[in-house]
Amino acid sequence: MAPSLRPRATVPGSRVLAYGAARGDLSVPNDDLVGPIDSSDEWIRQRTGIVTRTRASAEVGVKDLAEQAGREAIEKSGIDIEQLDAIIVSTISFPYATPSLATLLAGKLGRPDLIAYDISAACAGFCYGIGQADALIRSGSARHVLVIGAEKLSDFVSPTDRSISFLLGDGAGAAVVGASDEPLIGPTVWGSGSENWDTIRMTGSLIDYRDGKTPWPTLEQDGRTVFRWAVWHTAQKIREALEQSGLTTEDIDVFVPHQANMRIIDELVKQLKLPDSVVVGRDIAETGNTSAASIPLATHRLLEEGSARSGDVLVQFGFGAGLAYAGQVVILP
Amino acid sequence: MAHTEDEILAGLAEIVNEETGVATEDVLLEKSFTDDLDIDSISMMTIVVNAEEKFEVRIPDEEVKNLATVGDAVKYIAGAQA
Ligand SMILES: CC(C)(COP(=O)(O)OP(=O)(O)OC[C@H]1O[C@@H](n2cnc3c(N)ncnc32)[C@H](O)[C@@H]1OP(=O)(O)O)[C@@H](O)C(=O)NCCC(=O)NCCS
Numbered sequence: 001m002a003p004s005l006r007p008r009a010t011v012p013g014s015r016v017l018a019y020g021a022a023r024g025d026l027s028v029p030n031d032d033l034v035g036p037i038d039s040s041d042e043w044i045r046q047r048t049g050i051v052t053r054t055r056a057s058a059e060v061g062v063k064d065l066a067e068q069a070g071r072e073a074i075e076k077s078g079i080d081i082e083q084l085d086a087i088i089v090s091t092i093s094f095p096y097a098t099p100s101l102a103t104l105l106a107g108k109l110g111r112p113d114l115i116a117y118d119i120s121a122a123c124a125g126f127c128y129g130i131g132q133a134d135a136l137i138r139s140g141s142a143r144h145v146l147v148i149g150a151e152k153l154s155d156f157v158s159p160t161d162r163s164i165s166f167l168l169g170d171g172a173g174a175a176v177v178g179a180s181d182e183p184l185i186g187p188t189v190w191g192s193g194s195e196n197w198d199t200i201r202m203t204g205s206l207i208d209y210r211d212g213k214t215p216w217p218t219l220e221q222d223g224r225t226v227f228r229w230a231v232w233h234t235a236q237k238i239r240e241a242l243e244q245s246g247l248t249t250e251d252i253d254v255f256v257p258h259q260a261n262m263r264i265i266d267e268l269v270k271q272l273k274l275p276d277s278v279v280v281g282r283d284i285a286e287t288g289n290t291s292a293a294s295i296p297l298a299t300h301r302l303l304e305e306g307s308a309r310s311g312d313v314l315v316q317f318g319f320g321a322g323l324a325y326a327g328q329v330v331i332l333p
Numbered sequence: 334m335a336h337t338e339d340e341i342l343a344g345l346a347e348i349v350n351e352e353t354g355v356a357t358e359d360v361l362l363e364k365s366f367t368d369d370l371d372i373d374s375i376s377m378m379t380i381v382v383n384a385e386e387k388f389e390v391r392i393p394d395e396e397v398k399n400l401a402t403v404g405d406a407v408k409y410i411a412g413a414q415a
Binding site for chain 1: 351373374375376378379381382385386394
């Protein structure tokens with residue numbers, strides 16, 4: 001008979017201790033992009049709510065954005081770097097298939113021994129990361145986890161693509177998650193939609209690029225399919241996340257969906273019947289869509305502005321490529 | 334239970350009103366979504382998704398561009414729910 005292993009001490013819950021943020025150093029207004037795609041400032045504002053987006057200059061890499069956001073989150077959390085056990089980075093734009101950005105950052109932050117790995121869940125990535133951090137902590141595998149969503153999407157856009165490139169920005173958002181006597185992060189509602197595997201995609205593979213069969217791969221999407229998916233499914237998933245936390249839409253203080261399109265955000269506010277008193281993340285107007293970074297960037301902004309406060313009930317929800325989606329309730333630090 | 338064309342028109346008018354603020358009595362069969370009601374492609378997608386839910390039908394994206402007028406949409410939904 002196999003010996004039974006000693007069970008690990010579990011922890012009742014986890015909580016976000018602090019956020020950090022870094023945006024690209026350049027502001028790129030609509031007018032800078034409209035020429036090659038026969039668009040206009042007015043068209044983009046009306047259809048997406050984007051006025052300008054932040055992008056990083058050539059010498060700033062996704063690793064730099066991630067490090068800046070991570071450092072701020074650790075500093076604000078009040079923990080000593082020695083107390084950190086794990087770092088999870090969600091990114092689709094780190095230009096090395098391996099090793100991971102997380103292992104690089106672990107060294108830069110002075111903790112080269114950490115549990116460190118990247119996840120690929122695109123715009124759902126930050127909420128996937130929070131779900132994993134919560135699970136690692138509750139299972140007793142880690143006490144403190146740094147979760148970072150970091151993207152330099154401008155390396156993977158085409159100036160002539162009308163489908164997605166004009167939406168995208170560069171940035172990184174981070175959160176330190178720690179153990180808690182009571183759960184201040186609710187159960188994660190997550191999944192994917194493989195029938196939409198190529199709804200948001202790269203224009204080609206790196207192998208085809210190597211073999212000269214395709215130009216440098218960039219992002220593209222069937223925007224209508226994504227839009228319809230989001231307004232069909234998201235509100236229901238958010239209600240599930242609330243229910244699993246023992247809450248209802250009436251308990252929401254702050255709502256931060258993935259910053260994909262202001263019109264999607266407006267529609268979700270309507271579907272969830274959120275009153276004007278609920279604070280809604282609308283960072284997309286000035287930052288654009290930064291994929292895995294968009295939710296923590298929007299949340300960080302609301303906290304800095306003072307419109308979201310410590311103890312508020314935040315609902316966050318991300319969705320994107322692979323139609324991977326994830327969301328949860330977070331009590332704000 | 335299948336909805337009559339009158340019921341579909343009334344339901345659609347409510348959805349359009351909710352999405353755009355256009356008065357329900359202005360949502361008439363002969364009105365063009367874009368030219369008369371000033372509905373853009375994004376609002377149209379939202380209206381379609383809400384109509385799918387309300388009338389329990391599927392309106393594939395390829396069909397949406399054929400729905401130029403309110404009447405086209407009412408007819409499509411009436412046919413699709415059978
Ligand atoms: C991308 C998006 C703004 C495109 O808007 P849309 O209304 O779906 O666009 P359509 O493809 O239906 O095209 C509608 C019209 O706008 C035009 N158009 C499309 N893209 C355009 C652009 N970038 N600039 C100007 N005009 C554009 C089309 O040519 C078409 O014109 P026509 O009516 O004269 O033929 C929208 O689909 C969207 O935001 N979807 C959600 C995607 C998303 O959030 N993805 C997040 C990934 S994580």
